[in-house]
Amino acid sequence: MFTPTALVEVDYRQRAHEAEGTSGFAFARGRLGLRLSPTDWVTAVVTAEFIGDHGPYLLDGYAAFRPLRWLTVTAGYSKPPLFASFRHEPVATLPMPVRSSVVNEMRVRRDLGVEAQLRPRRAPIELIVRLGNGTKALLGNDNHTPTGYAALDLVLGRPRVDRRRHDLGVRLGIAGLVDDAGEHDAIAGRTPLGFTYARPVVADGLRVILEEHLIAYAGPVRLVIEAAWAREARTYDDDGDAGTPPVPVEPVESWGLTGELTWTIRGAWREVGAQPRGPWDRGDRWDGGALELATRLDRLWLGRGAAALADVGGTTGALSLKWWPTYFLALDLYGDVTRFDAPPIETPARSWSWTALLRASFFWGGR
Incomplete structure (x- = not known):
């Protein structure tokens, strides 16, 4: 069975300062x-994405096989198992138009690799093991070593595939990444809409990321809490000779914590990976749609653990009101405020920032 998928997002943005980007109408994203x-045990997905005036480029390209009811094997370019809110919630179904700064900066958005997901029917657990490149590159790795991922979750009630429509539910788990990475930018400090207020240092070598997550459901309310820690090795070229190896220096550590609370004011309660629908959305008449209110608090601590680096970071609070007139349309009114631990280079006199956003979205097909 073929299912076409599409996503179009158009914004009106108002920013605090021109250094953070332009205000006005903008094409946010297209997919x-x-x-x-072809069968209930094989699925293949291909998706191209445009962001702003960039693209098209491949966003997803993978095949998933389910040889056993409790085992799914996926090969290709897809989401790794870091951050449950990112892994299980497509962007079109989010209660806010943008993900948290913690998730955006500490995740691996897509990776080329192979993974196995175990979901025993008689046990409330999910286990994912993945081997990939650890980079967004499609044609190869940045060195000769692969990246290892693993995630283990306790899943009860509504988040389970066979337990939807339950009043209560919880997903509680941990995930991690271990990689011997080539030279790359370490984790940066950015606002949810992408302004860089704390520039990344250059990292090279062992990279470890650990994250813990709790996603709880109680009727119309959903709570998401995610905490993450990253440690990235660094090196220094002390002689300028390409023939000699660089000297290791103190690694840099980063910490992140985010919490989001969503209330479905009107409509059917939120399910995992799906947008809410109106209370009588059966296709025979318009019922006014669904309405959600969401609030979020993010905190990033960057540049820790290395005496030569300054401690930087930022705190962001966000509020969003989202109306779903029907299951394939949404209108979102969003605002956030960020406080910087240290002023950005572009605007050394500022320690605060804010963004206001109105987003209209159209989406169709799949999850």
């Missing part, structure tokens, strides 16, 4: 894709 399911 076109195809989902193929």
Whole structure:
């Protein structure tokens, strides 16, 4: 069975300062894709994305096989198992138009690799093991070593595939990444809409990221809490000779914590990976749609653990009101405020920033 997928997002943005980007109307994102399911145990997905005036480029390209009811094997370019809110919630279904700064900066958005997901029917657990490149590159790795991922979750009630429509539910787990990475930018400090207020240092060598997550459901309310820690090795070229190895220096550590609370004011309660629908959305008449209110608090601590680096970071609070007139349309009114631990280079006199956003979204097909 072929299912076309599409996503179009158009914004009106108002920013605190021109250094953070322009204000006005903007094309936020576009996606076109195809989902193929010739049987109930094979699925293939291909998606291309445009962001602003960039693209198209491949966002997803993978095949998933389910040889056993409790085992799914996925190969290709897809989401790694870091951050449950990112892994299980497509961007079109989010209660806020943008993900948290913690998730955006500490995740690996897509990776080329192979993974196995175990979901025993008689045990409330999910286990994912993945081997990939650890980079967004499609054609190869940045060195000769692969990246290892693993995630283990306790899943009860509504988040389980066979337990939807339950009043209560919880997903509680831990995930991690270990990689011997080539030279790359370490974790940076950015606002949810992408302004860099704390520039990254250059990292090279062992990279470890650990994250813990709790996603709880109680009727119309959903709570998401995610905490993460990263340690990235660094080196220094002390002689300028390309023939000699660089000297290791103190690694840099980063910490992140985010909490989000969502209340479905009107409509059917939120399910995992799906947008809420109106209370009588059966296709025979318009019922006014669904309405959600969401609030979020993010905190990033950057540049820790290395005496030569300054401690930087930022705190962001956000509020969003989202109306779903129907299951394939949404209108979102969003605002956030960020306080910087240290002023950005572009605007040394500022320690605060804010953004206001109105986003209209159209989406169709799949999850």
